[in-house]
Amino acid sequence: MGPEDLVRVGSYLSVLGVMATWELLAPRRKLTASKICRWGGNLTIVTLNTIIARLLFAGGAVAAAAMAQERGWGLLNWVDWPVWLEFGLAVVALDLIIYCQHQVFHLVPILWRFHMMHHSDLDLDVSSGVRFHPVEIVISMLVKSAAVCALGVAPLAVVAFEIVLNSTALFNHSNVRIPLAVEPVLRWFVVTPDMHRIHHSVAPRETNSNYGFNVPWWDRLFGTYCAEPALGQTGMTIGLEHLGPPVCLNLFMMLRFPFVTTLGRYAGRTQP
Ligand SMILES: [Zn+2]
Numbered sequence: 001m002g003p004e005d006l007v008r009v010g011s012y013l014s015v016l017g018v019m020a021t022w023e024l025l026a027p028r029r030k031l032t033a034s035k036i037c038r039w040g041g042n043l044t045i046v047t048l049n050t051i052i053a054r055l056l057f058a059g060g061a062v063a064a065a066a067m068a069q070e071r072g073w074g075l076l077n078w079v080d081w082p083v084w085l086e087f088g089l090a091v092v093a094l095d096l097i098i099y100c101q102h103q104v105f106h107l108v109p110i111l112w113r114f115h116m117m118h119h120s121d122l123d124l125d126v127s128s129g130v131r132f133h134p135v136e137i138v139i140s141m142l143v144k145s146a147a148v149c150a151l152g153v154a155p156l157a158v159v160a161f162e163i164v165l166n167s168t169a170l171f172n173h174s175n176v177r178i179p180l181a182v183e184p185v186l187r188w189f190v191v192t193p194d195m196h197r198i199h200h201s202v203a204p205r206e207t208n209s210n211y212g213f214n215v216p217w218w219d220r221l222f223g224t225y226c227a228e229p230a231l232g233q234t235g236m237t238i239g240l241e242h243l244g245p246p247v248c249l250n251l252f253m254m255l256r257f258p259f260v261t262t263l264g265r266y267a268g269r270t271q272p
């Protein structure tokens with residue numbers, strides 16, 4: 001394990017620990033499903049995803065960035081702008097690509113099948129931030145690596161982006177109560193838990209909104225922003241409306257979920 005991996009694991013465990021404690025001390029909503037069952041499934045699938053990503057993409061997007069730099073590929077390798085500017089542009093551009101990719105996963109039915117597993121969580125807390133089907137993880141890795149090569153992102157900027165993205169995903173899925181005077185100001189700068197929770201509403205209009213993970217600007221810019229759920233943060237239902245009686249999925253059920261479930265009223269639309 002290199003120093004870069006230590007920073008990744010250290011920041012991941014720190015954010016996970018802080019958010020899990022914050023959720024216990026100041027929860028935003030009352031949880032409805034067994035936490036042991038949900039955390040068991042969510043933490044097992046992130047372990048599986050980490051192993052699969054390591055086996056398939058040894059160095060991940062960072063290796064793609066190093067290769068692009070060595071061979072002079074990508075827009076940012078053709079210009080000679082200040083490092084801080086190239087770094088900032090790369091991180092913002094990658095975030096826009098992730099936002100677009102998230103919309104495509106909602107728009108295309110076959111992709112929605114896999115992404116739907118993320119939306120099948122019956123509650124939303126910090127563990128939901130790592131609940132993704134392995135097929136979605138592999139596709140995301142391919143998209144990110146292609147984007148890194150096309151943009152010519154420096155390896156260090158990729159590491160920074162991935163650490164920020166993982167941290168914000170844990171933050172914005174957590175069930176934390178942020179003071180009501182602070183939250184509306186904070187969501188101008190980062191996607192907050194109250195903002196992303198709307199994306200997990202069972203109401204299709206609300207599911208197809210708030211696609212951002214890091215910065216909230218793309219949703220406001222492209223008309224996919226939803227400020228509040230119709231039933232309020234504590235009255236809304238989390239999950240998918242067509243799944244019948246709520247069932248907490250174990251790892252096996254999570255993996256086969258895309259192949260056995262119906263699409264519901266969600267796929268094919270990306271606007272609220
Ligand atoms: Zn989604």
Ligand SMILES: [Zn+2]
Pocket residue numbers: 118173196199200
């Ligand atoms: Zn989510």
